[in-house]
Amino acid sequence: MQSGVGSVGSLEDGKVPYARTTIQSTRPLPLRLLSFLLLFLVVVSMYSFLSLYMSLFLKIQNVIPVVQSRIQPCVQEPRTLEKWIRPPSYLIHTMTDSELFWRASFVPRIKEYPFKRTPKIAFMFLTRGPLPMAPLWDKFFKGNEKLYSIYIHSSPSYHPDFPTSSAFYGRQIPSQDTEWGMMSLCDGERRLLANALLDISNEWFVLLSEACIPLKNFSIVYEYISRSRFSFIGAFDEPGQYGRGRYNEKMSPEVNLTEWRKGSQWFELSRKLAVDIVQDSVYYPKFKQFCRALCYVDEHYFQTMLSIQSPHLLANRSLTWVVWPRHKPHPATFGKADINENFFKKISEGKPCTYNNQLTSLCFLFARKFAPSSLEPLLEHSLEYLGF
Ligand SMILES: *[C@@H]1O[C@H](CO)[C@@H](O)[C@H](O)[C@H]1NC(C)=O
């Protein structure tokens, strides 16, 4: 045994004499160890006996929860309804799109909520990099914390650094690269919807970009959206090359020419329609395969699909103000020179529209689209003129 231990010592440090001396000195250790173990055993058994006695005693005194709480793990799953209604505390997760969409498509079958639910608006920002209008939005959101949530989908290479005081702090969702006019853009929008659906209090879903501004204060926006019987997405049947001309016959029978719709991608949708988009597997492959490049899938996919499935739920107009020049495929971009006092007057005039089947002059809650060079003067003017 001695040589055995010695050889282990020599294997470890190559010093046989040293190993020998250590064997000499460790000989009394087993005895010491034994007595220590014995003492330990006695203490443990005494402790368990004592605690048993104590718990019995305490049970009589009705303070058992104190004892119980001491042996529970630090991180605890709530065992109440809270577990199902509390929004995720971190937006970052490792779910794949298919895992996320599956999870986001859970819908309760009982329509009445067994708790007090304050419906929120999910403001979803589809951006490339920074959000230059964040100071304006921060002012817009301030004081309404219970009524909104924010989600940002940006280029995965972009790492935002919002101050902790900003409403945008920590609101980035796991993102992937998107390309304008391609299905990857719709994928980004579906990802935003799916992440926002994980919070059961989100009832309305607004898609915005870094070049969007609010035109009205939060109270007006909330009231307008929450009292509307319809969801707001531009969806119209346009003849000509930029409308029906983008339809591909291979999409039938799922989509035929008369059902083909066009509209800007900047929508406001109810929770029901958000789930419909996230769970769609009928129209998605058709659009992915047959609406490519100059088809601009983001101007047709949701617009056409929702018009087929739920035409009675759509206002067929967007809440986001843009100027569509005639005979041009895309909306106009405003530059630095366009931003002045008159600009805001011009936006608020507009032509009348319908709201819950009644005529109204308040048609737009947001505006775009602004060139990067115009954002600084825009921020300055809007802080001044919008008054919130
Ligand atoms: C929002 O704007 C409306 C109209 O401009 C105004 O009457 C209302 O007081 C504003 N609400 C808040 C909370 O500032």
Ligand SMILES: *[C@@H]1O[C@H](CO)[C@@H](O)[C@H](O)[C@H]1NC(C)=O
């Ligand atoms: C388009 O599809 C609808 C329903 O699927 C059908 O009723 C209609 O006849 C179709 N229209 C054409 C032009 O094929």
Ligand SMILES: *[C@@H]1O[C@H](CO)[C@@H](O)[C@H](O)[C@H]1NC(C)=O
């Ligand atoms: C929107 O358009 C659909 C047809 O695509 C129609 O059925 C629906 O009534 C329209 N909505 C409103 C509010 O007019």
